[in-house]
Amino acid sequence: MAGGTAADTLRLDISWKVPAVTTLKRADARKNIESIIDAATACLARDPDVSVAEIAKAAGVGRVTLYGHFESRSTLVTQVVERAIQHSDERLGAIDLDGDPRAALTRLLAASWQLTQQYGALIVAAEQSMPQDQFQAIHRGLVDRWKPLMQRGRSDGSFRDDQPLAWQLTLLQSVLHAASGAVYRGEIDAAEAAGLIDGTIQAALTPPG
């Protein structure tokens, strides 16, 4: 038994499973990563300046564990934002933007309001923590979801076109954000917010005269 040769040892040593290409982590690790991203999403939606320590606590893991899975706060934020963007894209992409522009706008606003509530100030965190060009790409992507509908509505007289399109797009974002803040401060309640947003935007876009 003890007569093992160097060759034997070598063979045995090979049994060190080189991490292989298995990107697969252990089950508990994957669960923790999920928890962290979920917690980070919720925390960042409330406060874009939230600390890593708070995120870890909210996720129910140690701070060190978090750093074991995410290189830095910045990469965590980036991943959170990327997931949120992907989710938002799916939701918004499923919306029917054809037919009466005003009705389509109502549908788009309803979905966007739901996402705004869910992700809140995440956009602010993105702006502060992500490389600028990356953030701008995201922002452009979001705006492009609205642009065609707005252009179509302006062309066919559904929406006023005596104001720059860029202003109207900014206004949309602004009103959604304002509603989010108002709900947070308790000025209005979440249930009525969707109606207020739609009523306000529709009025603001109605051709004058």
Added chain:
Amino acid sequence: MAGGTAADTLRLDISWKVPAVTTLKRADARKNIESIIDAATACLARDPDVSVAEIAKAAGVGRVTLYGHFESRSTLVTQVVERAIQHSDERLGAIDLDGDPRAALTRLLAASWQLTQQYGALIVAAEQSMPQDQFQAIHRGLVDRWKPLMQRGRSDGSFRDDQPLAWQLTLLQSVLHAASGAVYRGEIDAAEAAGLIDGTIQAALTPPG
């Protein structure tokens, strides 16, 4: 010569002019204080998180000099905000809010837009750096400038009253802020902003038909 008694010394020592009640600082000191408040206003209007070092540099004084005049960053911000509030109150107080509510609103919006451009993100700095109750008092004061006019317009049918007053007030702030951001980002230019704000708000407040 060196024969001075203790009494002599004592008498001479009395010539230490006790600072008297003269609250008056030296001329250059007063000028620096002005420069600091001016610079801080401009800096905070752009970036509510600007550092004390940057404010000092913008004011053309050393950081130590700044701390010689202001106990802390927080007190500096408070004084800046107080001056801005006072100035804003004077400007807004001079506006005629009687007559046609829509015309009065136009006047109020024009003045508010000018102040929003000037003070930008100062309100954010105030929120972060001032004691909460103090900030809320300021915020209440601002809102109270709009409330009576809005209530009157809602009563006489000039403005829609199928939405909560609180929402409409939030909307006003939001649109002003959005315009400030849009100008900053170059989406629209400052000259046309006033018209866009008025056109947008008037439309949003028009009673639905």
Added chain:
DNA sequence: CGGTTGTCGAACATCAATGTTCGAGTTAGC
């Protein structure tokens, strides 16, 4: 002119947050 006041830079203390290291203890998965 002369002393008081103010300015300034450099250096220091402090604080909070980020990121790292260590070592001991758990747990998943074969």
Added chain:
DNA sequence: GCTAACTCGAACATTGATGTTCGACAACCG
């Protein structure tokens, strides 16, 4: 059950900002 993978707290290094102290120098004002 063995082992690699994972967790976790405590302690440490680092960074950037806030405030403070010191001492030399300059400027206002009587």
